[in-house]
Amino acid sequence: MTTPTRATLEKALKSDAKLLKASIQIAKDLTAKVYDISVLAEELGFALSSPDMEQRVAGTNLLSAVLVALPEDLLEARQLEFLSTFYMDRLRDHHNVMPAIIDGIDALVHMKALPPSHVPLILQAFFEHTTCQSQTRGDRAKLFDIFKYLTLNFKTELQSMAGDFVYGLINSIDGERDPRNLDIIFSFMPEFLSTYPLLHLAEEMFEIFACYFPIDFNPSKQDPTAITRDELASKLTNCLVANNEFAEATVVLAVEKLESELLVAKLDSIMLLHQAAVKFPPSVLEPHFDQIWQALKAETFPGNDNEEILKASLKALSALLERASHLPDISHSYQSSILGVVLPHLSDVNQRLFHPATGIALVCVAGDAPYAADKILNSFLLKLQQVGDVSSEQRIKIYGIISQVYKLCGLRDALQKLDATIRESLQDDVIASLRLIEREDFDAKQETLELQRAAISVLNESAPILSEKQRALVYKALVQLVSHPSIDLDFTTLTASLGALQPVELQSNFIDVSVRNFEIFSNFVKRKIYANLLPLLPQMAFTQRILDLIMTQSFKETTPDPVRLLALEALNQVLAQEDQRFIVDLQQESNLLHKLIELGQSTENLSLQSLEQIAGALSRITQQLPLSEQSAIVSEYLPGLRLNLSADLYITKGLLGYLHKDISLDDHFERLLSDLTQLSLSTDNEQLRVIAHHLLCSLVNKMESNPANRGKVKKITDELKVAIKKGDVRAVEILAWVAKGLVVAGFDEAADIVGDLSDLLKHPSLSTAAALGFDIIAAEYPELDLPVVKFLYKQKLFHTIMGKMGSKLANYCVHHLKAFVYVLKATPQAVIKLNIEQLGPLLFRSLEEHNEAQSLCIALGICERFVQQQDPYFQGHLAHLIPSCLELSKYKAQHTMQVRIAALELLYDITKYPTFVLLPHKVDVTLALAAALDDPKRLVRNTAVKARNAWFMVGAASGN
Template sequence: MTTPTRATLEKALKSESKLQAAATQIANELTGGTYNIADLAEQLGFALTSPDTEQRVAGTKLLSAVLSALPGDVLSSKQLEFLTTFYTDRLRDHHNVMPAIIEGLNALVRMKQLPAESVPLLLHAFFQYTTCQSQTRGDRTKVFNMLKFLTSHCQPELVKMSGDFLYGLINSIDGERDPRNLDIIFSFMPEFISQYPLLHLAEEMFEIFACYFPIDFHPSKQDPEAITRDALAEKLTNCLVASEQFAEWTVSLAVEKLDSELLVAKLDSIELLHQAALKFKPDALEPHFAQIWQALKAETFPGSDNADVLRCALKALAELLKSAAKVPSISQNYQSTVLGVVLPHLSDVHHRLFHPATAISLMCVSGDATYAADKILNTFLLKLQAIELNLTCCEERIRFYHIIAQVYKLAALRDSLLKLDKTILLPLQDDVIQALRLCERDDFDAKQQDLELQRAALSVLCECVPVLSEEQRALIYKALVQLVSHPHIDLDFKMLTVNLGALQPVELQSNFIDICMRNFDIFSEFIKRKIYANLLPLLPQIAFTQRILDLVMRQLFTETVAEPGRLLALEALSALLNQEDQRFIVELQQQSNLLHKLIELANQTPELPLASLEMIAAALSRIMQQLPLSEQSAIVSEYLPTLQLHQTAHLYVAKGLLGYLHKDISLDDHFERLLDDLTKLSLSTDNEQLREIAHHLLCSLVNKMDNNEANRNQVKRITHQLKAAVKAGDERAVHLLAWLAKGLVVAGFEEAADIISDLTDLLEHPTLSSAAALAFDIIAAEYPELDLPVVKFLYKQKFFHTIMNKLGTKLSSYCEHHMKAFIYVLKATPHSVIRLNIKQLGPLLFKTLDAHNDAHSLCIALGICQNFVQQQDTYFQAHLGHILPSCLELSKQKTQLNMQVRIAALQLLYDITKYPTYVLLPHKVDVTLVLADALDDPKRLVRNAAVKARNAWYLVGAPSGD
């Protein structure tokens, strides 16, 4: 194949589509080496040098399109030098040719073999003969993308251009208004500014960005890829702090705009100061700190009415102080300036400046912990020494202690706690310990304020454990013993004992733990509970592990321990097992054979109360879940054959062993007996707790059963037995069928369909219809305490379609129990499935809202409607005339229905206001009038929802509300 002929090229230049197709073909031929770019330029010369402007435009456009389509490594440096000369000369051509030239330049600079000296030639010519801002938006985008590429790939060449490139770049950017182009500029300029010398043009460079600050831009709602104002503002801020030469101008700009009444201007200005603190060195900001502090003080002291402004201002101040901490002299200058203003206001908790002073003081500690903490703590020490310590007036002390605790915590986070001045810390801690020891006085009556003082003192001591003296720790141990043995006070000091144990295990052991254990048996149940609560968190510390375990085991398995004490020990064991990891539990089981001891304890005579058996079952479950499969299987084989499930203790042991048994462990050898025993128990006992255990075990058992014929036949046998009981009118058999169906449905067994069919038929039964409807709630509901590990993919969708096929034809008659059952099913059905069937289900939902006869069904129906309305579903938009009266009626039902229904109805009314205004306006007056009744509802939460909904309806159609 030869070079394209003039006739071919003339034909290609006639339309845009032909030109692009030709460019692609020519690029492929050039890549394949069929001919070279010089041959193409020669053939295209008639258009490139034509006196007709339109033909020159078309010819240049074709050449540029070819360059854009070429891979970056096809053209040689010689060819690129030739093209550079052509394009630099062509920059003086008619302005109509410029778009094509810009496209060509954009492609040219990306060529890998482009000679280094060609870059300055191209840019000098471009800046000299072209004005960027006179081009179209699309062409400016290409220019900025070209400049972005050059600044990241041609740094040496651009540095050699010195001020010429900077000046050209500034002129190209200056005046740009398009958000997309600004996004490109703001994205690459921070890196450029930080890496290139700005010479004498630093201020001009800063000013081209400062004119955009703060960003005032609202993206189009129709643009799917709109640039957000916040994203653009963030990138602009990065430009303004890209060079330390900008420090003075950045501060002046931020302070100036901080005076604005516009919230967005304030927030952007504060964020600019925050970024300046992050990017600029302390010595660059030091000359301007007084100016910055005065500006931030106006927003923090006493503080802005806007919470966001206050929070951001404190964050910026904290970063300034933190950055300054790298240079001690600068840091102390900053700290002295700030603390000199706020410390005098920390002495009076009732002064309006106390809270802002506190917030600023804590920011100081987060910056330079050692210097600021000493100053602040000394201020509190002087104040505490001047006020009397008593129980009648401790509000001020409580507030001081809370702040002191935060100061200690921040100092510890900055690794400065041990560096603080001991002459301040020790007397301050003495005061706190004295406050804690007030509980030892006879007149301490455990009023709320007295307890608050104790909690505040404990919060301080938790944080200052590493700097407590030996004498102070001794007093604390005495106070802790007093607190734990007090007959009425129940204060949480777990963190204090944990921290003391980590640093002083021997002291804590002898002064607190041994005393608690020595007198444990004579303590009341209330005190024992407190001891467990404070000792169990110490278990991970190896110094205390065995002693605490011994205490719990002794209380569990000693025959002489009375039942209340054993129940406490069981609760402690459950807490211990829940807080520890698998390794610990497995080791505990292997070392002490805990599971066997618990089973023996459950089976002892006389029989334990149900509360204790429940705790034993929970402990057994936790242990079983952590053991390897082989051990789980061995334990089941050992204990299961001996269990008689009609005995309460044995049933609870079965719950512990089988409730969370791994699904891979086969129970085929015991399956028939378990089914029979659990079924018999469920049908015969009147104890609801025992029936619930039987139901959960049956449900989990059939869910995990091996899918073989023998097991399925056993399920069918039990099902027939239950059907016979149903015919005899036994409501308990209906519930049991529901639990069997639940396990089978989740696992995807076909036998579930027969049970569901029977339950559906029962919806028309004269006496069992209500139980049958509730059966569908059992099948559909989620039970976190129920272990159903075998889950069939899309089982919820299959369950829905099964019910739809059974009940679909009967829903048109709107029988109450059919409706209720189907609503329960919809609760568990994925939203996407409901949406596909909404035309069939919509009338049912509306009829449920009109029925007003069952709060549970109403809450489900309202929740489903809300999901659709929040997505502004068109079906519900078309039926607002039905939904609105129903919701308004439900919002007024103060006697028949509970408040959850009223709140859900009001929330739905609120969500409806998100529909287009023209849809809502016909209903506005009626809705706002009826909602007035809900404003007087006796329940506060209902009134809150009513106010929210009514305000939203009032704003429908308002000038600023759409």
């Protein structure tokens, strides 16, 4: 393009669209160095200096638009000096020209070559010749963004303006009311206020922000990016605490507004006090502490009815004390003022002020643990040493507070700093309460047990500071607790702490005593010993001693089965808690797998519970071993296992249940399938059948996909079909488990089995079993190992079943509907939504059948998920849904409590739909729900009240 002429520029100024197009082209030419910007200014002079105001506006708009479109590093310093001088002069012009001038100044200050010395000149000209608040909202937003940019990038130049910039900024902000502009101001001003000297204008600057406190506005519901009241309030608070010179005024403002009856004003005021405590140095706040404490005391002592205000007040007080904790003189002064008020009320646990006093006392400990804890603990000590017995109830409450004091001191490494005389006397009292169990007339009633628990909670926290004499008494009490024939209290935290601090003492005074007398204890006591020893296992000092006990009790031939079961349970807890390295080392050192297998096979009359524990231990060990060892173990033990024997079946479960999927079982696959199938068909023991089913499912899931294995599965399924033709219900269940393994792994054969099961849904005697088979296929079983999971297998299952059953569902066979609902339970909601036109009528019909609780709960749950999202399909079919829910909410034999609650919850969620949809049903629903209010089950009645109240509110002014 050639150099612009007056004629071309006049043409460009005729409309906004032409002006924008011309500015973009001119910016491109200037960037390409076709001509200099001085040429543009000269040619545009006719418009920039025109006596016609509208032409000056258009000319300035064009120049500013060009500057905005230029790269920030294009113009040189001399060019920017010329342009900035022009714009400063234009600040005297008509107010209609101001938007274009603001755009130009915005572009200029962002130019990299702008001489920093020109920034104060531009600002002085702006403050002298115009005002921010006389501009439109959008232009004010641009100005505030300019101020933000300048304060961040030209600190030295702005500070050279001294009070002129601060005063100009005050005048620019004063009177701003638009929340969007206030958001800009409140976002950048805290940093400005904290880094720029305010000189004599600190008070005026504070008042500029104080007039907005507390923030009161409601954002537009139509604006998805609207600024929230809480966000704006938080940013305003940051401004009010940004400069230490604001401290006195901030405290006065917060205390004044805290007297308001409005909840939001109170919360904002407390938040302001909290931020003041965090931001202002303690030396600055100290003169105002009494004023702050009196204000917060009114909200915390005796305590505000509003829990939110109470928590916020304690949080503010805590921040105040924590900030002062490193300055002893100030901290002790604060603490003395507060503790002087609350300590007298700690002496009587039955006083109304005891609870709020303890809350404030714990805040004091969190702020200055050694100083406050000594005062508080001494107050409790005096109470416990009073003439006349302190009741157990009072002791329990006192111990609870003492425990929290110790815990806070421990978190702040202040336990050792506590007054030894006070803490030892308190601990003596606590230990004396614990030792009540040693008395022959000890009464294990609930209150006494609570006292024991409270004493243990104190000792848990004070373990590091117990004296040797006190520890000796504690060990004796712990032995009595663990060996008591009827009491079971948890003190594992205490033994773990003592073990870490004094391993030799704990070994000789507790562990050895427990182990030495283990044989003579009852099974109840033995279980308690295991429970208290196992947490000590990670501590190396005790590992071998505890393992020896478990191994001896597990594998000794003469061990009675109930005792062996306890040991095996303990072994499984060890294997579940410890890491892979520990388990592998244990296996290598003790050949634990072989011992467990030998125990299962050689021990007569071993209970199924013990065999289950053996299987669990084998599984946990096998999972942690390298693949080579897993393969070797399978090769060594699997051929000799006879699955018709209970012990061998459980051992097989342990070895194969969670075997790695890469280990091939092809050599054993056919035998395992056959033996497990025959076992399930022949045994009446349901536990053995469950194991067989899970193993079958897992085996087919991770089998290698080859013709041989597929043929073996086909052979088994054919055998099952023969049994099914003879009416064997068990064969249907086995077929479902095989199908589940195949479905999850994505085998094509699964579709044929699903088809066979769907054909059985009309069978006169096998239909129920077939419907439950679909539940087996679709349900999640966390205890089942199915490592091969086909991507989107649930979607594929849904489409497969719809293909097999779609035509049959149209006939609304009850068993088809039941099977269909089981499948929908596992189907992703997105898939159901895509097919809702087809599935909706079936869902509604399944609710109308209401003959089986499980499927009803599933169907109601599916409907509820859609209704909660206000799905339009369900909105259009409320005439079907509401009557079914009302019928299901009534008390009938087949309507279990879960069904009635689910129906009522769905009715409640329906009230979230628009009012005009609900009003036609309101009267019928509210009348029908009256019956549920008299339901014999309390939980049903509660849900009915909630649902009926929601329906009563439909159409009310405050409701929908």
